[in-house]
Amino acid sequence: MHKAMTRAELALFAENLVKTNVVYGVVAKDKQFGWDRILDHKEMVLDYPTTISSPKKYFLPPTETLIEFKLAANPDPKFVNHSQEAILFGMHACDLYATSMLDNAFEDTNKDPNYLEKRKKAILIGVSCMPDPDCFCNKMGVDDAVHNEAKISKKEALYDLFFTNIGHKYLVSIGTKRGEDLLAKYAKPAEASKAELDQLKVVEKKRVESFTSEMKQDVEQLAKLMPKTYNSSVWKEYADKCFACGTCNLVCPTCYCFNITEKVKLNLQEGSREREWDSCMLPQFAEVAGGENFREHVAERLRHRLMRKGLYIKEKFDKSGCTGCARCYRNCTADISIVEMFNRLKEVTENE
Amino acid sequence: MSNTITAAPVRHKNTDTNMFLPKMAKINKVEVFTERETWYEMEYLDKSSLGHTPGQFVEVSVFGVGEAPISISSDPTVEGKFELCIRNAGVVTNKIHQLKAGDTVGIRGPFGTGFDVNKFKGKNVLFVAGGLGLAPLRSLINYVVKTRKEYKDVTLLYGTREPKEILYKKEVEEFEKNKDINFHITVDRGAEGWTKNVGVITTLFPKVKIDDPKNTIVAVCGPPIMYKFVIMEVLAKNIPAENIYISLERRMKCGVGKCGHCQINSVYVCCEGPVFNYAQVRDFKEAI
Numbered sequence: 001m002h003k004a005m006t007r008a009e010l011a012l013f014a015e016n017l018v019k020t021n022v023v024y025g026v027v028a029k030d031k032q033f034g035w036d037r038i039l040d041h042k043e044m045v046l047d048y049p050t051t052i053s054s055p056k057k058y059f060l061p062p063t064e065t066l067i068e069f070k071l072a073a074n075p076d077p078k079f080v081n082h083s084q085e086a087i088l089f090g091m092h093a094c095d096l097y098a099t100s101m102l103d104n105a106f107e108d109t110n111k112d113p114n115y116l117e118k119r120k121k122a123i124l125i126g127v128s129c130m131p132d133p134d135c136f137c138n139k140m141g142v143d144d145a146v147h148n149e150a151k152i153s154k155k156e157a158l159y160d161l162f163f164t165n166i167g168h169k170y171l172v173s174i175g176t177k178r179g180e181d182l183l184a185k186y187a188k189p190a191e192a193s194k195a196e197l198d199q200l201k202v203v204e205k206k207r208v209e210s211f212t213s214e215m216k217q218d219v220e221q222l223a224k225l226m227p228k229t230y231n232s233s234v235w236k237e238y239a240d241k242c243f244a245c246g247t248c249n250l251v252c253p254t255c256y257c258f259n260i261t262e263k264v265k266l267n268l269q270e271g272s273r274e275r276e277w278d279s280c281m282l283p284q285f286a287e288v289a290g291g292e293n294f295r296e297h298v299a300e301r302l303r304h305r306l307m308r309k310g311l312y313i314k315e316k317f318d319k320s321g322c323t324g325c326a327r328c329y330r331n332c333t334a335d336i337s338i339v340e341m342f343n344r345l346k347e348v349t350e351n352e
Numbered sequence: 353m354s355n356t357i358t359a360a361p362v363r364h365k366n367t368d369t370n371m372f373l374p375k376m377a378k379i380n381k382v383e384v385f386t387e388r389e390t391w392y393e394m395e396y397l398d399k400s401s402l403g404h405t406p407g408q409f410v411e412v413s414v415f416g417v418g419e420a421p422i423s424i425s426s427d428p429t430v431e432g433k434f435e436l437c438i439r440n441a442g443v444v445t446n447k448i449h450q451l452k453a454g455d456t457v458g459i460r461g462p463f464g465t466g467f468d469v470n471k472f473k474g475k476n477v478l479f480v481a482g483g484l485g486l487a488p489l490r491s492l493i494n495y496v497v498k499t500r501k502e503y504k505d506v507t508l509l510y511g512t513r514e515p516k517e518i519l520y521k522k523e524v525e526e527f528e529k530n531k532d533i534n535f536h537i538t539v540d541r542g543a544e545g546w547t548k549n550v551g552v553i554t555t556l557f558p559k560v561k562i563d564d565p566k567n568t569i570v571a572v573c574g575p576p577i578m579y580k581f582v583i584m585e586v587l588a589k590n591i592p593a594e595n596i597y598i599s600l601e602r603r604m605k606c607g608v609g610k611c612g613h614c615q616i617n618s619v620y621v622c623c624e625g626p627v628f629n630y631a632q633v634r635d636f637k638e639a640i
Contacts, residue, residue, distance in 0.1 A: 066372040075415040077458060079373040109623055110371055110608035230637070257612030260605045262418045271416045273372070280612060286638075288603045289420075289441035292576055294616070294638045304615075304638075312618035 003172045003189035004196050010163070010170050013187040014041040014089065022086040024058060026051055038089070046090050046127045047165065050135070050325055054095050054253035055088055056102060059118050063276040066114065066260070071269055080272070083117040087182075089125045093146040094137045094325040096126050096158040098253030100145075104317040105256055123182060126162035128207070136213035136339060137324035147204060166199045215339045216346060219320040226311035229345045230303070232352065238341055239299035241334045246279030248305065248328035248338075254313065254321055255279075280305055306341065371608050374413045374458025380433060382453050385519050388439050389484060390449055393426075394457070395433040402434040402459075406492035407466025407599055407627040411607045412436065412448065413458030420444035421604040423488035423626070424462060427495050437487035437519060463607040466627050467492050467571060467597055475569045476505040476562065478591075480582050482553050482574025483512055486519050488599050488626075489573045500532050504567070507534040507560055511553035511574075515543045536560070553578060557585040565590040573599040579640040583630060596630035600639060 005013065017023050018041045025044035027036045033048040035055050065082075069075040091099070103119060106112040126146065137143055146158055157175030161183060164171045171192050174180045183189060192200070217225060229235075249255045259278040264271040278285065281302070286295040295301045313321030322338070329337045381393040396402070402410070402424065409423045420442065426435035440449045448457065469492070477496055481489045496503060508527060512518050518537075527535040536556045538549035549556060553574070562568050568591050572582050579598060586596055602614035604622040614621035616638045633639045 067374070069415045071416045073456075075376070075456070075458070077374055077376075077413075077415065079370045106610065108609065110610070112608075112610060113371070256610070258606070258610070259613075260419065260611065262416060264416050273413075273419075275606075275611070278611070278613075280615075285613060286602075286615075288601050289439070289445070290575070290601075292601075294602070300638070304617075307617070315618055 001174050002192040002197060002200065003174070003183065004192040005163075005170050005172060005187065005189045006168075007170070009187060009189065010046075011041065013183075014044060016186040017041070017087060017089070017182075018044075022084055023089055024055070024086060025089040035088075044089065046163065047129075048090075049129075049132050050092065050094070050327060050330070052327075052331070053251050054098060054325070054327065055091060056095075056098060056253050056256070058086070058088060059099070059102060059115055059122070060256055060258070060277075063274050064114060065272045065274050067273045069271055069273070071264065071271055079113075081114050081117055083114075083121050085121045086118075087123045087125060090127045091124055091159070092129045092325075093126065093142050094135075094323040095253055096124060097137070097140075097142040097145055097320075098323050098325075099124065100158045101254050101313065101317060101319045101321070101323075102256055104319065105313075108316070123160045123178060124158070125179075126159040128162070128164040128203070130207055131211045131213070132326075133212050134326035134329055134337075134339075135211065135324060136215035136326065138208065138211045139213070139215045139218045140320040140322055140324035141219045142320070142323050143208065164200055164203060166196060166203050169196060171196060171200050213324075213326075213339055214343065215324070216343050219314065219322075222310045222320075222322075222342060223314045225346055225349060226307055228349050232345060232348055234341070234345050234348050235299040235303045237344070238336055239297065239302050241336055242281075242298050242302055243334050244281045244283065244298045244301060245333050246281040247331050247333055249279035249281055250277060251327040251331045252309075253323055253325060253327070254309070257285075280308075306338070306345075309338070310342065372460070372606075374411070374419075374460045376456050377459045379451055379453050379455050379457065382451070385437065385521075386517050388441075388517075389437055389519055390440070391425075391520075392436050392438065392448075393433055394436065394459070396459070397456070399432060401431040402462055404428050404434070404462035404491070405466035406469065406495055407488060408462040408464050409488075409604070409607075409622075409626060410436070410459050410461035410463065411604070412438075412444070413460070414444055414447045414451075415458060417447045418444045419458075419460070419605075420448075421463075421602075421607065421622075423491075423599070425487040425490040427498060428491060429495065429498070437484070437490075439484050460607060463604070464622055464626050465624060469495060471597075472496065472569045472571075473502050475503060475567050476564060477503050477507070478560065478562070478568055478570045478586070479506075479508040480553065480570065480572045480574070480586075481508070481510045482578040482582075483517070484519070485573035485575070485578070485599070486510055489571055490520065490523075492571060497530070497533065505534065505563070506532065507536075509536050509538075509553060509556045509560070511538045511540070511556070513540045515539050515546050534560070552581070554581050554585050557589075560589070562589045562591065566592065566595075568595060570596045571599075572596065576601070576640045593631040593634060594629060597627055598630055598633070598640075599626045600628060600633075602626070
């Protein structure tokens with residue numbers, strides 16, 4: 001089901017939302033773009049290239065308090081869970097897909113209360129984008145999961161509302177009842193006309209045809225390839241270039257590993273236990289108390305990271321662990337391309 | 353006190369919203385075992401039972417310092433209290449070593465999948481414990497000793513680096529006297545007055561007689577280096593890989609399958625382990 005809105009109507013919708021809701025959106029940050037709290041709707045942009053970091057930082061903050069306690073005979077530990085009703089406005093397909101993958105991870109076996117409560121209270125509004133030369137989400141099944149109406153109808157949509165820019169107007173796809181209600185409350189959109197729906201098809205076709213990434217395999221092919229690459233010489237090849245700095249983990253929308261640390265307040269009477277983003281690329285990640293390190297070498301850590309992206313998460317949740325957003329490549333301090341690495345693994349494995 | 357424990361080990365499923373919130377426990381008794389290891393008996397302040405299966409672990413909190421994963425070393429059928437044998441190996445365990453009887457700690461758990469005791473029943477049982485590896489195995493050993501008639505031959509091999517590093521000295525003496533179990537002990541380096549075996553733990557294997565290898569279940573716990581050599585000896589006695597259980601050490605930070613630190617390939621040790629069937633993990637390169 002699609003509705004149509006002019007740019008002015010969309011601006012008014014955003015303005016109304018910001019007035020009475022907690023809204024997060026994308027704003028210009030120097031020459032790039034990033035997620036931030038929106039207090040003035042005019043600052044929010046909808047037409048932007050991939051943000052530096054993904055909106056995962058909203059659901060899984062870089063540091064988050066889990067418990068608070070006293071440094072006393074009775075520490076009286078208290079569980080802490082801060083969450084609020086919020087709207088995330090302007091999520092790209094890759095980040096919607098990543099969020100659904102994180103939902104699986106935090107719901108699996110032991111439900112993570114901190115993540116899930118923030119998630120439950122958030123409304124996700126997606127916005128269409130055009131791929132830049134590095135993007136390969138089409139290969140990772142992300143495009144289909146978000147845009148392919150036939151596939152969406154089988155499962156719940158990954159968004160509550162999704163806006164597609166068709167030139168003179170925006171078309172809104174309604175994903176959930178919650179999205180429908182939000183739209184009805186803050187805007188009065190018209191039904192999309194036949195001509196507008198035709199224009200939507202033209203725009204979507206153009207997007208699909210605009211991918212230029214050299215990624216050779218799709219998500220299924222990748223999951224078949226990865227088990228064969230375990231002993232590949234390619235890991236060492238790239239480990240020689242990799243600084244093992246962990247930037248890829250930080251910007252990756254599907255990396256969710258964390259460390260748990262203890263913080264003591266300056267008054268020395270209270271403290272808290274926090275989780276903070278961690279990185280499987282850092283040397284101490286798989287180290288145990290006696291000093292034994294189960295992934296001592298960069299090649300082992302690099303392999304672990306790519307196995308998670310291409311295989312382990314796929315096996316566990318039947319979703320791609322890589323969304324094809326290419327953030328890891330754009331931000332890599334050693335200029336390593338994940339696409340090049342996946343392609344090289346394929347090439348070398350087939351010839352080994 | 354009951355002699356029954358959960359039939360099959362289950363993954364920890366938190367039923368409330370507080371999986372990161374420790375429950376307060378009091379240290380009842382402390383006994384210094386060695387220079388590095390100290391034994392603790394604890395109980396929850398609310399007197400509830402820990403409810404563990406042998407091989408599971410808890411996260412022990414010292415508030416203001418942090419949490420450390422520690423395997424539970426007591427008989428699972430004893431209700432109301434539990435025991436931990438803790439090596440001073442890091443910031444948290446160092447702080448625990450400074451605690452005394454009457455002090456409190458936080459406990460989360462029990463976590464993970466332990467030994468399925470039903471797989472051991474009616475079989476010969478071989479325990480191989482190296483160093484601190486005796487602590488996680490002790491939970492199972494004590495349970496087997498208590499329900500001794502349910503098993504055929506029971507053998508326990510225990511090795512430490514030096515005689516002064518032997519843990520549970522009183523119990524080890526009892527094992528030596530116990531005619532119902534075959535007990536062999538060794539030290540890597542002997543000392544004055546030491547009359548028993550000297551050598552790594554594999555030097556005890558010639559003393560082990562396995563009559564019916566297909567019906568023998570093995571439980572191994574020790575430092576990573578030990579596994580490869582012990583498993584070679586066990587397989588050489590024609591015991592099938594499927595009959596070998598090993599307990600793997602990892603730094604579980606969350607204990608609930610999220611944080612990623614304990615991951616071996618695709619497996620989260622804190623949920624699917626720390627006890628694994630050897631056949632299940634032998635192809636995992638990062639396992640040991």
